[in-house]
Amino acid sequence: MNEFSSHAACVAALVERHGARQDALLPLLHDLQAEVGFISEEAIRALAAALNLGRAEVQGVVSFYHDFRTQPESRPVIKLCRAEACQARGVEGLIAALPDDFTQRVALDSVYCLGLCSVGPNALVGGAVQAHLDAEKLQQLAGVKS
Ligand code: FES
Numbered sequence: 001m002n003e004f005s006s007h008a009a010c011v012a013a014l015v016e017r018h019g020a021r022q023d024a025l026l027p028l029l030h031d032l033q034a035e036v037g038f039i040s041e042e043a044i045r046a047l048a049a050a051l052n053l054g055r056a057e058v059q060g061v062v063s064f065y066h067d068f069r070t071q072p073e074s075r076p077v078i079k080l081c082r083a084e085a086c087q088a089r090g091v092e093g094l095i096a097a098l099p100d101d102f103t104q105r106v107a108l109d110s111v112y113c114l115g116l117c118s119v120g121p122n123a124l125v126g127g128a129v130q131a132h133l134d135a136e137k138l139q140q141l142a143g144v145k146s
Contacts, residue, residue: 010035011046022051025061029068038069066109075107076142079124080133082110085117094121097135106142 004010014031018024025047032043039062048055062068082091095108102108114122119131125141139145 004035007032007036007040007043008046011043011050015047015050020050020052022053025051025053025058026065029062029065033068038072040070067111073107075105076126077107077109078138078142079109079111079114080138081112081114081120081122083113083117085113086120086122089120091121091133094133094135094138098138102139102142102144105144 004013010032011028014028014035015024018028018031028047028051029039032047033039036043044058044062045055047053048058051058062070080086080091080095111124114124114129116122116129116131121133122129122131123133123138123141124130130137130141133141136145
């Protein structure tokens, strides 16, 4: 968890930093997820109240962007680029070459372009872009193979 006693307390601190502005909703959600790891129902209610928005409006934004999690994730998260250039450089074959239990041990999210198209397939691992991936390197980066 983090230094906050509740998700509502974390929301309050973030709203203090960003200001209680409706146009700050997306940065608030990103910071909240970075701080807590996911966007809880408690946080959605607190954000809605702080920004004078409906709970459903905040929920709608959270569910629209697949980057936001609504449940905690205990597995390491890898954001694998599946956009056109990385497809052309073999990302689908890379996924097919992963062991069957890989996604039980690692949360494999899809992203669409990390801005390094010429050196793909690429992924974000621990917040850092990793290039020239193959299945073996991806497993090593995920810590599931030495
Ligand atoms: S398409 Fe994958 S980094 Fe651009």
